[in-house]
Amino acid sequence: MGNSFLDYLVLPVTVEFKFGSKKQYYFGSGGFVGYLLKHQLKYTELLSGYTQTNSIIENFERFDFGASFTAGVKIPLGKSFLSIQAEDHLGLVNIGDYVMDGVLKTNSLILLIGFTPPGKYP
Amino acid sequence: MKKISLSAVLFLAFLICHSTLIAQVQMQGGIVEQGRTLARLAKRMTFCAGPSSATLRGNTDFDNGRQFKLGYAAGVGIEQPIIQNLQVSFKLLYERKGDEHTEDIAFDPELQTYVYDPVRWETVFWTIWFCP
Numbered sequence: 001m002g003n004s005f006l007d008y009l010v011l012p013v014t015v016e017f018k019f020g021s022k023k024q025y026y027f028g029s030g031g032f033v034g035y036l037l038k039h040q041l042k043y044t045e046l047l048s049g050y051t052q053t054n055s056i057i058e059n060f061e062r063f064d065f066g067a068s069f070t071a072g073v074k075i076p077l078g079k080s081f082l083s084i085q086a087e088d089h090l091g092l093v094n095i096g097d098y099v100m101d102g103v104l105k106t107n108s109l110i111l112l113i114g115f116t117p118p119g120k121y122p
Numbered sequence: 123m124k125k126i127s128l129s130a131v132l133f134l135a136f137l138i139c140h141s142t143l144i145a146q147v148q149m150q151g152g153i154v155e156q157g158r159t160l161a162r163l164a165k166r167m168t169f170c171a172g173p174s175s176a177t178l179r180g181n182t183d184f185d186n187g188r189q190f191k192l193g194y195a196a197g198v199g200i201e202q203p204i205i206q207n208l209q210v211s212f213k214l215l216y217e218r219k220g221d222e223h224t225e226d227i228a229f230d231p232e233l234q235t236y237v238y239d240p241v242r243w244e245t246v247f248w249t250i251w252f253c254p
Contacts (some may be wrong), residue, residue: 003191006176006219010195014211015204028211070211083168089217094180105180108219110195114170 006060006106007038012068012089020073027071032089034064034106059096064106066091072112079118086111163200171196176219193218 016028039057044050072085091106176193197215204210 008217008219010197010213010215010217012211012213012215016201016209016211018207018209026209030211034217081168083170085170091179103180104178106176106219107179108174108176108193108195108217110172110174110217112170112172112195114168114199116166116168119166 003042005040008034010034024074032068036062061095081116083114168199
């Protein structure tokens, strides 16, 4: 069994439309830039349990670009805010040249729970 | 002559001290202003984290053989209003993407490592060869 891990530092920027008075609902779209920090391939032999981890970062493009889509709700919690949002980062560039078809793109659908401490929320 | 040069030296020393002091005060003022800006930003920051479904796409090999994998993301975000009901959201996230797959691999005693099972790959090759 093999597991490949791609660790990215991602900067998504989205333009969001918000509505609602107490609870603020919002949805929007934009883009993201990702930078590949680490890529590891971990093999586990199912019978013996032997594990081997290899770094294969050189086979991949370091930068990833794509589209971001987001929707969520911001709930007041005293003077703070709790936010629950779904965000999708759809990679649009090829990150792997070595693979068989020569094309490999990323996609991640994230459920983000956020907390805004008491302060000036716009 | 001696008096003039002493006065000149004293005046020069005063100028250096004064300008250094002014520069230090301005620098401290700048640092304080930077600190205030950071504090203002920190008050508007949202700290977020959560699970993700990370997949690799666009490749037939990966699409067919590789499965959904649970990843995660964590970071900070900030929102800047543009007009009423419209805002720009910036985030900085550490995100783990990836996939999980099952393959036939075999131990190569010469290389002392696990490699793709050649028997399995030969089978795949012949299957593709005879497909219409």
